[in-house]
Amino acid sequence: MIxxxxxxxxxxxHLTQMLEGEIKKMDMCESCAQQQGVDEPGxxxxxxxxxxxxxxxxxxxxxxxxxxxxxxxxxxxxxADFKKTGRLGCSHCYQVFEDQMDPMLRSMHKGIKHTGKTxxxxxxxxxxxxxxxxxxxxxxxxxxxxxxxxxxxxxxSIKQLTASPELSDEPSVRP
Amino acid sequence: xxxxxxxxxxxDICRRPGPFDxxxxxxxxxxxxxxxxxxxxxxxxxxxxxxxxxxxxPVVQALNPMKKGFSSDLVSLKDLDRQLLVxxxxxxxxxxxxxxxxxxxxxxxxxxxxxxxxxxxxxxQVILPGLQIKEAWKAVNKLDTLLEDKLPIAFxxxxxxLTACPTNTGTGIRVSAMxxxxxxxxxxxxxxxxxxxxxLGLAVRGLYGEGTEALGNVFQISNQMTLxxxxxxxxxxxxKVVVQIIENExxxxxxxxxxxxxMLFNNIGRAYGILTNAxxxxxxxxxxxxxxxxxxxxxxxxxxxxxxxxxxxxxxTEPGHIQFKEAKKMSPEERDIMRATQLRExxxxxxxxxxxxxxxxxxxxxxxxxxxxxxxxxxx
Numbered sequence: 001m002i003x004x005x006x007x008x009x010x011x012x013x014h015l016t017q018m019l020e021g022e023i024k025k026m027d028m029c030e031s032c033a034q035q036q037g038v039d040e041p042g043x044x045x046x047x048x049x050x051x052x053x054x055x056x057x058x059x060x061x062x063x064x065x066x067x068x069x070x071x072x073x074x075x076x077x078x079x080a081d082f083k084k085t086g087r088l089g090c091s092h093c094y095q096v097f098e099d100q101m102d103p104m105l106r107s108m109h110k111g112i113k114h115t116g117k118t119x120x121x122x123x124x125x126x127x128x129x130x131x132x133x134x135x136x137x138x139x140x141x142x143x144x145x146x147x148x149x150x151x152x153x154x155x156x157s158i159k160q161l162t163a164s165p166e167l168s169d170e171p172s173v174r175p
Numbered sequence: 176x177x178x179x180x181x182x183x184x185x186x187d188i189c190r191r192p193g194p195f196d197x198x199x200x201x202x203x204x205x206x207x208x209x210x211x212x213x214x215x216x217x218x219x220x221x222x223x224x225x226x227x228x229x230x231x232x233p234v235v236q237a238l239n240p241m242k243k244g245f246s247s248d249l250v251s252l253k254d255l256d257r258q259l260l261v262x263x264x265x266x267x268x269x270x271x272x273x274x275x276x277x278x279x280x281x282x283x284x285x286x287x288x289x290x291x292x293x294x295x296x297x298x299x300q301v302i303l304p305g306l307q308i309k310e311a312w313k314a315v316n317k318l319d320t321l322l323e324d325k326l327p328i329a330f331x332x333x334x335x336x337l338t339a340c341p342t343n344t345g346t347g348i349r350v351s352a353m354x355x356x357x358x359x360x361x362x363x364x365x366x367x368x369x370x371x372x373x374x375l376g377l378a379v380r381g382l383y384g385e386g387t388e389a390l391g392n393v394f395q396i397s398n399q400m401t402l403x404x405x406x407x408x409x410x411x412x413x414x415k416v417v418v419q420i421i422e423n424e425x426x427x428x429x430x431x432x433x434x435x436x437x438m439l440f441n442n443i444g445r446a447y448g449i450l451t452n453a454x455x456x457x458x459x460x461x462x463x464x465x466x467x468x469x470x471x472x473x474x475x476x477x478x479x480x481x482x483x484x485x486x487x488x489x490x491x492t493e494p495g496h497i498q499f500k501e502a503k504k505m506s507p508e509e510r511d512i513m514r515a516t517q518l519r520e521x522x523x524x525x526x527x528x529x530x531x532x533x534x535x536x537x538x539x540x541x542x543x544x545x546x547x548x549x550x551x552x553x554x555x
Contacts, residue, residue, distance in 0.1 A: 075213075075219075077218055086341075087218075087339045089215060091215075091337040105341055108399075108400065109344075109404075112402065114334055114402060116405045117405075118332075121323075
């Protein structure tokens with residue numbers, strides 16, 4: 001991996017920071033990192049990112065030399081806290097430490113997708129989505145089979161469903 | 176009403192029957208839940224924990240199954256009372272160590288217990304006598320469903336219920352059964368059993384859960400994985416394993432009786448002798464001997480004895496219960512004397528065990544010394 005700043009040397013410092021709910025990553029060589037003052041706490045990554053274009057989203061975040069300033073904006077739990085205690089700080093941490101969660105959960109559990117009980121308000125949501133998916137499938141088939149009257153009915157049902165307020169409340173957890 | 180007035184006398188609790196309660200002491204299902212977007216107890220400040228408690232406690236107390244129950248925060252609870260609740264498995268050892276912002280709520284019959292601000296904001300458990308895992312799940316599931324309408328519970332479509340420790344994420348369920356397995360221990364089949372159970376993704380622990388010793392041949396079997404499976408899958412698997420272990424335990428007892436009855440009689444007879452005559456006895460020794468007495472009862476060697484007495488003694492000879500009865504703090508030495516006194520008193524007049532092999536109506540006359548070294552038959 002090449003340094004994002006000088007674009008010459010091998011990047012050995014990997015910086016990850018939470019900015020307005022988005023994870024920003026930077027990879028730098030040691031001298032550029034020093035010049036940019038990465039060692040100083042509280043250094044805003046946004047300054048570094050300006051003019052550098054989008055950093056690679058495929059993070060080398062597991063690197064030993066990485067500097068971690070990733071922390072949760074709800075409870076202040078940092079990645080170091082998480083690693084030290086093995087505990088999350090709040091429910092939002094699951095999104096913040098998303099990159100760490102999947103491999104960790106995979107090593108602990110049977111799967112990494114919840115298949116158990118879902119609270120009622122959530123279940124309605126899921127049922128609605130399932131229903132919508134089925135209607136769309138039916139619609140496609142109706143069009144293929146040139147059953148346009150059926151298709152019109154299906155299209156109206158879909159419209160009605162998508163207009164219902166329950167769907168706007170999509171959980172913010174990324175797929 | 177204070178805690179002592181509220182708690183059901185231990186002899187009454189031990190009298191509640193359950194399926195397979197010769198071997199399965201209790202079944203328990205616990206759910207971990209949290210409020211969303213606010214720090215978990217371990218991360219929260221004192222004030223935040225206090226705020227969470229204020230938000231949760233009244234809601235929990237108002238739930239139908241918890242009405243006429245008992246609730247207290249940990250700050251106002253004496254050390255001895257904490258210990259008492261731990262020994263009754265009504266609160267965890269972790270909660271007993273907490274102070275500011277931690278609390279618990281018990282249902283009237285003490286089968287439901289809800290801990291607030293333990294490792295998670297909410298830990299709800301239902302504990303029932305005998306093999307009743309499915310019934311316990313039904314009851315705790317009902318509590319949980321009632322609660323989800325009233326509190327903003329942390330849930331993600333992808334990871335399920337979000338918990339402080341990632342090992343509980345997903346269903347947040349811990350299903351466990353407390354088993355009394357003297358036959359498998361004496362026949363030296365326990366290690367084998369533990370290995371087999373572990374292979375199925377289940378854990379085997381001691382009497383008080385994680386990191387505790389299996390005193391009195393009591394083992395707790397529980398699930399470890401909580402994500403990627405439904406609650407029913409987890410419950411079915413555990414139930415199946417427990418049913419299999421019950422069968423193995425029965426077989427081990429039958430085989431011991433057949434192949435080495437003297438050793439078994441010796442163990443039970445000695446347990447009877449010591450328990451009815453000791454003047455100083457530790458909690459550990461008492462438990463191990465009471466386990467053998469219970470085995471003798473199961474095998475019908477104490478026909479005149481009330482079978483619940485042993486279960487009762489198992490709990491009342493615990494350090495917290497001894498001190499509770501004497502209403503004072505005691506040193507371990509004082510407790511060992513008091514424990515022996517209580518055992519002698521409670522077992523007074525208990526007839527000697529009536530043990531004999533099927534072929535020989537009289538108790539064996541040969542000297543049973545040294546029989547302990549002999550090994551039980553190995554199971555196929």
